[in-house]
Amino acid sequence: MFFGFHPFAIFASLTVLASGYLMIIKPFMEWNFKTQDERQRDEKKMIHEAYRKMQISEFPFDKKTVVFVLGGPGSGKGTNSEKLVSDFGFVHLSAGDLLRAEQKREVSQYGELIAHYIREGLIVPHEITIGLLRNAMMDHPGCDRFLIDGFPRNLEQAKAFEDTVCKAKKVLYFECPEAVLLGRLLNRGKTSGRTDDNIESIKKRFATYFNDSKPVIDAYAKDGKVITVSCEGSMDDVYKNAHTQVTQLFKDLGQEPKATA
Incomplete structure (x- = not known):
């Protein structure tokens, strides 16, 4: 004892x-344990993907129109975002896709860490996710409109992004019943090859969504910044609703809905 x-x-x-x-x-x-030569070699590989502090500080993030796209797993965020890209001139940034790409990147410091969080349906530390999103925005200096899909996943992420990058104009929320989401994800899992499209990971993702992500939507709704799109009905009906509401968003912002070249 x-x-x-x-x-x-x-x-x-x-x-x-x-x-x-x-x-x-x-x-x-x-x-830290790598030799100097190994570090220099890795830095050369990463140099085209990383931005220096001065470049970040000079980038006009505050002049960009950022719309967060949220909803439960399988609610159609990605599918509808791609259509909005075509119709409104957005650049679509998927937080999940960026994290999966970083996980597979040969010289990533965070590959194992990201894999663990995704597999367990947990939220990756916001420093990593925000860094990837910030760099992705800087990869498109000529674009003024960004759809950020699947982010923020909790209130901490939302605050950190708005404090260090820029404020979102609106949240586009795809509202969908849990039973419908489950059916979609299980069907997608037959062909997606994603490690999180299985029943155990799906249950964990649902728990994370309702415990952490839904409060983000509720918080933005209190500020009148949520556009709700019901996922009931056909895919065409859902997108028609989203298109109408995004058109109105740009009118309210004093911008032409169709991006100009």
Whole structure:
């Protein structure tokens, strides 16, 4: 016994702490342990993807029209976003796609970490996600309109993005019953090849959505910044509704709905 604790309990606690340490700290420690030559080689590979602090500070984020696209997993955010891109001149940035691409990138510091969070249906630390979104926006300096799909996934992400990048003009919320979402995801999982399109991951994603992401929608709704699009009805009906409401958004902003070249 040690201060009233059983030795096995102490060992179990240390084991849990060690596992957490390896999952979160390991990627950063591995980078520090690399030789100087290895670091320089990796930096050369990353140089075209990373922006320097001065470039970031000078980029006119505040002049961009950013619309967050939110809804439950499988609500049609990506499908409808691609159509809005064509009709309104948006650049579509999917937080999930950016994270999956970063996970697979050979020199990524965060690949293992991202894989763990996605597999468990958890929210990736916002510093990583926001960095990827910020860089992706800077990859399109000539575009003034961005649809950011699947982000923010909690209130902390929302605040961090608006504090460090820019404020969103609106949230486009695709409202869909949970039973419909489940059916869509299970059907998509037959062909998507995504590690999170299985029943166990889907349950975790639903829990994360209702516990963390839905409060983001509710918070923006209190500020009158949510455009709700019902996912009931046909795909054409859903998009027609979204198109009508986004057209009105640009009119309210004093902008032409159709982007000018």
